[in-house]
Amino acid sequence: MLHFSRLKINMILGLCLFGILFAAPNLLDEELAADLPGWLPHKQISLGLDLQGGSHLLLEVGVETVVRERLNSLVDETRAALRGARIGYSGLGTSGERVIVTLRDPAADLETARGLLRAVDRNLLVSADDDGSIELALSEPAMAEMRTAAVTQSLEIVRRRIDETGTREPTIQRQGSERILVQLPGIDDPERIKSILGQTAKMTFQLIDENTTVGDALLGRLPAGSEILESADRVDANGRPIQEVVRKRIMVSGEHLIDAQPTFQDNQPVVAFSFDPVGARKFGAVTSKNIGKRFAIVLDNKVISAPVIRSAITGGRGIISGNFTVSSATDLALLLRAGALPAPLTILEERSVGPDLGADSIRAGKIAAVLGLTFVLVFMGVCYGLFGLAANIALVMNVVLLAGALSALQATLTLPGIAGIVLTIGMAVDANVLVFERIREEMAAGRTPFSAVDAGYQRALITIIDSNVTTFIAAILLFGLGSGPVKGFGVTLAIGILTSLFTSVMVTRLIVVTWLRRTRPRSLPL
Amino acid sequence: MKPLRLIPRKTNFRFVGLRRLFYALSIAAMIASAGLFGVRGLNLGIDFLGGIMIEAQTAGPADLGAMRAVLGGLGLGEVTLQNFGAPDDVLIRVARQPGGEKEQQVAVAKVKRALAAMGAGDISYRRVESVGPKVSAELVEAGLTAVVAAVFLMLLYIWFRFEWQFSIGAVVALLHDVGLTMGMFALTQFEFNLASIAAILTIVGYSINDTVVVYDRVRENLRKYKTMPMADLADLSLNETLSRTVMTSATTLLALFALYFFGGEVIQGFVFAMMFGVVVGTYSSVFIAVALLLELKPTRRGGAKAEVEEPPGS
Numbered sequence: 001m002l003h004f005s006r007l008k009i010n011m012i013l014g015l016c017l018f019g020i021l022f023a024a025p026n027l028l029d030e031e032l033a034a035d036l037p038g039w040l041p042h043k044q045i046s047l048g049l050d051l052q053g054g055s056h057l058l059l060e061v062g063v064e065t066v067v068r069e070r071l072n073s074l075v076d077e078t079r080a081a082l083r084g085a086r087i088g089y090s091g092l093g094t095s096g097e098r099v100i101v102t103l104r105d106p107a108a109d110l111e112t113a114r115g116l117l118r119a120v121d122r123n124l125l126v127s128a129d130d131d132g133s134i135e136l137a138l139s140e141p142a143m144a145e146m147r148t149a150a151v152t153q154s155l156e157i158v159r160r161r162i163d164e165t166g167t168r169e170p171t172i173q174r175q176g177s178e179r180i181l182v183q184l185p186g187i188d189d190p191e192r193i194k195s196i197l198g199q200t201a202k203m204t205f206q207l208i209d210e211n212t213t214v215g216d217a218l219l220g221r222l223p224a225g226s227e228i229l230e231s232a233d234r235v236d237a238n239g240r241p242i243q244e245v246v247r248k249r250i251m252v253s254g255e256h257l258i259d260a261q262p263t264f265q266d267n268q269p270v271v272a273f274s275f276d277p278v279g280a281r282k283f284g285a286v287t288s289k290n291i292g293k294r295f296a297i298v299l300d301n302k303v304i305s306a307p308v309i310r311s312a313i314t315g316g317r318g319i320i321s322g323n324f325t326v327s328s329a330t331d332l333a334l335l336l337r338a339g340a341l342p343a344p345l346t347i348l349e350e351r352s353v354g355p356d357l358g359a360d361s362i363r364a365g366k367i368a369a370v371l372g373l374t375f376v377l378v379f380m381g382v383c384y385g386l387f388g389l390a391a392n393i394a395l396v397m398n399v400v401l402l403a404g405a406l407s408a409l410q411a412t413l414t415l416p417g418i419a420g421i422v423l424t425i426g427m428a429v430d431a432n433v434l435v436f437e438r439i440r441e442e443m444a445a446g447r448t449p450f451s452a453v454d455a456g457y458q459r460a461l462i463t464i465i466d467s468n469v470t471t472f473i474a475a476i477l478l479f480g481l482g483s484g485p486v487k488g489f490g491v492t493l494a495i496g497i498l499t500s501l502f503t504s505v506m507v508t509r510l511i512v513v514t515w516l517r518r519t520r521p522r523s524l525p526l
Numbered sequence: 527m528k529p530l531r532l533i534p535r536k537t538n539f540r541f542v543g544l545r546r547l548f549y550a551l552s553i554a555a556m557i558a559s560a561g562l563f564g565v566r567g568l569n570l571g572i573d574f575l576g577g578i579m580i581e582a583q584t585a586g587p588a589d590l591g592a593m594r595a596v597l598g599g600l601g602l603g604e605v606t607l608q609n610f611g612a613p614d615d616v617l618i619r620v621a622r623q624p625g626g627e628k629e630q631q632v633a634v635a636k637v638k639r640a641l642a643a644m645g646a647g648d649i650s651y652r653r654v655e656s657v658g659p660k661v662s663a664e665l666v667e668a669g670l671t672a673v674v675a676a677v678f679l680m681l682l683y684i685w686f687r688f689e690w691q692f693s694i695g696a697v698v699a700l701l702h703d704v705g706l707t708m709g710m711f712a713l714t715q716f717e718f719n720l721a722s723i724a725a726i727l728t729i730v731g732y733s734i735n736d737t738v739v740v741y742d743r744v745r746e747n748l749r750k751y752k753t754m755p756m757a758d759l760a761d762l763s764l765n766e767t768l769s770r771t772v773m774t775s776a777t778t779l780l781a782l783f784a785l786y787f788f789g790g791e792v793i794q795g796f797v798f799a800m801m802f803g804v805v806v807g808t809y810s811s812v813f814i815a816v817a818l819l820l821e822l823k824p825t826r827r828g829g830a831k832a833e834v835e836e837p838p839g840s
Contacts, residue, residue, distance in 0.1 A: 050792075058661065060627070188651060191638070194631065346627045349661045350634070350654065357581070357652035357792075364790030372784035376777050383773065385529035416721060419785055419793055423728065423800065426781030427735075430774045434739065437770040444535065463742040466687055467735040473679050474731030477672045478724055481665075486724045493728070526529060 002454050002513050012506050016397055019499075022404030045406045048414035049183055050485050051362050053355035055190040057182040058175070059158070059197065062343040066150040067097065067143065074099045074120070074136060081116045085109075097143070099136040106132030147178070150342045155180055158345070160338035161196050179348070188354040192331070200300050200344050201335040203254030205283065208294040208306055209245040217245045225249065232302035233323040244303050246296045251286040252279050260336035262329040263319075269329035270321045273336060280316025288312030297322075299332075365418035372422040373399065380429055384436050386525045390511040391432040394503040398428050401499040402492065411495070414488030424496030430467070431504035434460040440526055449524045453516060457509055464505065472497050532776070533769040542760045545817035552702055552814055559709020566712045571719030572655060574669070576622035576662035578634055579655045582641065585648035587613040596640050602633050611791040615652070627658035669723040676730045677701065684734070688741060689825065695818035696737045699810040703733045706806050707799060721796040729803030732778070736771065736811040743767050744816060748826055756823070760816045768812075775808045 004012075022041045025033040036042040049056050071094045078101060082089050088104035103109050110128055117126050117134065123142035128134045138146070151174065158180055159172045171183040182197075184190060209217075209226040217228055225248050230241040256279025263272045275283055286295075287309050296306045297320050305322040324332070377395065380388040402421060406413055439456030447455060475497060478490025572579050582588075590607050593616065597605045603621040610617040620637060623629035634656050641649050657665075677700055684693035707726055711718050743763040751759060779801060786797045 060660070189654075191635065198631075346658075347631050347656075348627055348658045350631070350656045352651070352654040354650060354652045356583070356650065361790050361792060364788055368785045368787075368789035371788055372781035375780040375784055379777060379780060382530050383532065388529070415790070415793055416724060416796065419789065419797060422781045422785045422789070423778070426778035427732070427774070429777050430735070430770075433770050433773045433777070437767075437773070440535075440769075441766065459746075463739050466742060467738045470680055470683060470734040470738055471731035473683065474676050474727045474734075477676050477679075478727055481668055481672055481720060481723060481727075486720050489721075489724050489728075 002450065002516070004510060004513060009510065012510055015502070016401070016507070019397070019401035019404035022408045023400045026403055026407060041408065043407045043410060045403065045413045046410055047358075047362070048412045048417065048485060048488050049185060049351070049358075050353050050415050051358050051365075051413065052185055053188055053353050053358035054183065054185040055187045055193070055350070055352040057184070057190065057194070057197070057347055058349040059180045059182060059345045060348050061151045061154045061178050061180065061345060063147040063150045063178055065343040066146060068094075070138070070146060071097065071099060074124075074138075077120050078117060078136065081120055082113065085112060085116055087113055087116075089113075097137065101134050101136075103132035103134065106130060151178055151180070153342045154345065157339050157341050158182065158197060161334065162193065164334045164338055165193060165196065167193070180345070186355070188352055190350070190352055194347060194350075196331060196335065197345055198347075199335060200341045201254070201338075202300055202340040203257070203336060204298045205251045205253075205286075206249065206296050206298055207247045207251060207286070207290060208296055209247050210293055212245055214243045214245055218243075229296070229298060229301060229303050231306075232299065232304045244296055244306055246298065246303065251295065252282045254336065254340055256280075256282070257336050260333040262326065262333045265319060265321060268321060269324040269326045270319050271324070271329050271333045271336070272317070272319050273333075274318075275316040277316070280314070283316065283318075284312060284314035288314070304332075361415045361418075365415060369418060369422050369425070373425050376425055376429060380432075384432075384526060386515070387432075387436050387439075387512065390508045390515070391429055391436070391504070393511060394432065394507040395425065395428055397507055398496075398500050398503040399425065401503065402496050405495050405499060406492070409495075411491045412488055413492070414485040416485045417488030417492040420489045420492030420496060424493060424500060427471070428496065428500030428504060431460075431464045431500065432508055434463055435504075435508070436526060439524065443524060443526065449521055450516060452524065453512060457505075461505070464501070468497055468501055531769070533772055537765045537768055538761075539765060539768070540761055541764045541812060542757050542817045542820055545813070545820065548813040548817065552810070555709070556702065556705050559705050559712065562709050562712035566715065568708070568711050568718040569715040571717040571722075572619070572622075572657045572662070573720040574662055574666050574718070576630070576657050576659045578618075578620040578622075578630060578637070579653070580618040580620075580634075580637060580651060581610055581653035582616050582618060583650045583652055584614050584616065588616045590616065593618075593641070593644065596644055597637060600636055600640055602636065622657075622659065622662070627660065630656045630658050665720060669720065672723060673704070673726055673730070676727055677704070680730065680734045684738070684741075687738075688745060691819060691822035691824040692741050692745075694822055695815050696734060696741065698818055699737055699815035700730060700733055702810050702814060703729055703803060703806045707803050710802050711799070716795045716798065721793070722799055725796050725799035725803065728800055729807055732800075732804055733807030733810060736774070736807055737815045739770065740764060740767050740811055740816055741819075744819060748824070752826065756820055760820060764812060764816055771808060771812060775804055778804050 025036065025042050025044050030044065033042050033044055075092060075094060078099060079092060087109045089101050090104060092101040103113055110132065113134060114126055114128050117136060118124060123139050125137045125139055126134065155172065155174055162170050162172060162182065167184050167187060169185055173181050175181045184193065187193065209223060212221065212223055214228065222228065222245070226245050227248055228243050229246050230243055234242045236242050252275065256275045257273055258276045260271055260273040263270060290309050291311060292309065294306050294308050296303045305320050377392045380391050382388070384391060402424065435456050438460045439452050442452035442455045472494060475490050475494035478493065479487055481487060481490070588609070590609070594605070594607050597607070597618065602623065606619045608617050609615060618637065620633055623633045634654065677697060680700060681693050681697045684696045704726055707729055711722065740763060743766055744760065747759050747763050782797055782801045782804065786794060786801065789797060
């Protein structure tokens with residue numbers, strides 16, 4: 001254990017040098033570090049939201065809505081197919097994740113119906129019974145694909161919406177199969193972001209049904225093909241939202257919007273929008289046929305405005321005027337630009353930390369780390385003298401390597417992560433304590449200094465490995481706990497175990513052996 | 527400068543001779559922990575219960591009474607307020623709202639609006655956390671799984687590296703440490719949250735680490751002194767490793783002390799749990815884990831070989 005080949009010495013020193021290089025940028029200002037020449041490591045430790053302040057939002061994509069919508073449209077398609085072939089049926093509807101329908105005359109129509117329904121969608125599994133009951137279900141792969149597509153698309157829309165708000169360096173990533181994790185550094189009051197993400201923002205342009213009144217419609221005389229929708233912000237004398245009877249047929253949908261900007265008209269905040277060519281053509285065609293009539297601009301099933309068409313709008317541009325404030329017009333424009341979510345999002349978890357608390361935590365963490373390190377350094381020096389000095393050099397090197405590893409791996413440092421570093425400082429000397437105590441024993445057993453040091457390292461090594469593996473297992477399990485601060489604790493603890501093994505076994509041994517060879521002492525100051 | 531020795535060069539404590547006393551002590555502590563756990567229960571945080579926690583900073587010293595009256599009148603169920611580290615720092619907890627995920631968010635907005643109306647905008651939010659029923663249920667599961675998996679993996683590792691008797695002894699000592707830590711949480715009513723689980727996992731790692739060091743020495747001495755009575759061998763091993771046990775606990779506790787007093791309010795509970803665990807873990811390695819080997823009687827390997835080396839009757 002006392003022999004070090006030149007190669008090994010160079011590797012140990014090289015690794016320490018690398019650690020210093022990677023840790024060094026953390027001592028510089030952020031801007032200074034970014035300006036370092038490209039061949040030097042310039043990454044700083046990235047701080048978790050609990051240290052730099054910010055918001056963590058865990059969202060769930062309501063994929064079931066997408067499934068339900070698809071089933072509803074399957075019902076419509078089934079109805080159209082059967083009616084088109086003049087096949088009598090009853091009990092058309094959904095049951096669980098399937099569409100069910102019963103034919104009136106199975107003997108005559110079963111085969112025709114089966115063929116027609118199969119043609120509706122190639123992913124459709126059609127099972128028909130001789131008594132005329134037919135069940136339609138989407139194949140598993142098709143369902144899975146639909147769900148995945150909904151989540152992927154939501155992720156994209158969330159990213160666009162957050163980018164549009166001008167948030168600096170957001171992290172938006174998929175978590176699990178149906179969740180999206182949003183991390184917003186520097187945002188401590190995420191109410192605006194939450195409200196922006198909380199809307200599906202499906203926009204449609206639909207004509208108002210002028211052949212009936214809301215009163216008639218409410219009494220049950222609602223024409224087929226029309227629906228009653230509430231106004232988003234206008235209320236009647238009793239404080240209830242104003243209602244409108246709106247034709248279900250969609251003139252133009254929000255997908256055709258290519259731009260939307262907040263602006264002013266007669267000193268009122270409004271949103272100016274423009275359509276793509278297809279949307280512009282459709283909008284022009286409908287408006288030119290319906291001059292003098294009203295149409296509704298519908299957002300998430302609420303009417304935000306219902307203006308009268310004064311002339312054909314063929315340029316593909318228009319203005320939405322509603323009861324807007326400057327900020328609500330800005331947000332609506334943002335939502336329209338970013339596009340609609342395929343399914344509603346639910347906030348499962350929110351954790352926000354203000355910048356003050358983050359700064360306080362960093363300050364407290366730094367003080368605790370420096371004090372903890374000092375305590376341990378003094379204690380080791382007092383208890384092991386010259387050997388303690390070797391252990392202390394290794395301990396400081398360990399902290400440097402840990403900082404270097406965190407910077408190089410770009411692992412996130414959290415407040416519990418700082419606790420992990422301090423804990424590592426306390427536990428890292430354990431390996432040296434084991435070795436030094438062993439050397440003391442071997443000396444007491446009458447060995448010479450060289451042989452005692454040799455035996456001390458050799459015999460303690462097995463114990464060191466056994467005891468570190470167990471702590472490492474615990475640290476690895478911490479990764480599985482949540483996604484935020486606690487995970488950071490596991491990260492620093494795990495990396496700390498690895499670096500401390502290296503420094504306390506390799507670095508101190510190199511120091512002690514070099515010292516032994518230089519001075520050839522008759523007894524050890526231990 | 528002559529190095530200082532905390533523990534004299536050669537000690538000769540009779541640890542395992544007093545094992546029945548320590549068993550009794552530990553069993554009593556375990557029963558007390560179980561009792562406290564059953565009667566008082568844990569003060570579960572929002573990580574596991576769901577609900578809302580808001581740390582707010584007011585312009586002057588906070589008027590807890592007025593805030594309590596306003597927030598209590600919002601119809602959000604149980605609302606508790608307390609100062610957190612400073613008179614202008616208030617920790618507000620709101621019980622999980624009945625219903626689903628949306629209701630939690632509605633409640634957060636309500637509380638913020640009510641506070642803004644009261645404090646005329648002088649309030650800043652240091653921390654806002656809201657956890658819905660889905661996530662809290664998952665965190666309970668993740669926490670339990672992690673602790674159970676940790677104990678199980680330790681059992682396997684010790685079994686793999688030593689013999690089954692050692693792994694049973696180590697795991698009993700481990701369960702003892704985890705049990706007492708839970709008892710401590712029930713007694714002090716410190717909030718039990720995700721960080722507490724992290725503390726318990728750390729304690730598991732530390733306690734096993736400590737036990738492994740002593741067991742390693744027992745194993746070594748079992749090979750070295752093939753005929754020494756087990757009780758003497760256990761005492762010898764404990765005395766030989768005592769200095770290291772004390773030194774490592776001391777350095778770890780020193781580091782944790784620094785964290786406890788200077789690391790800020792947010793992690794104080796977390797650090798306290800770890801300090802408690804280090805003390806209990808050290809106690810159990812010295813007084814329980816090795817003593818248990820006397821009950822479990824590990825096979826003394828190489829008995830046949832010993833007969834070849836040593837003449838019969840020697």
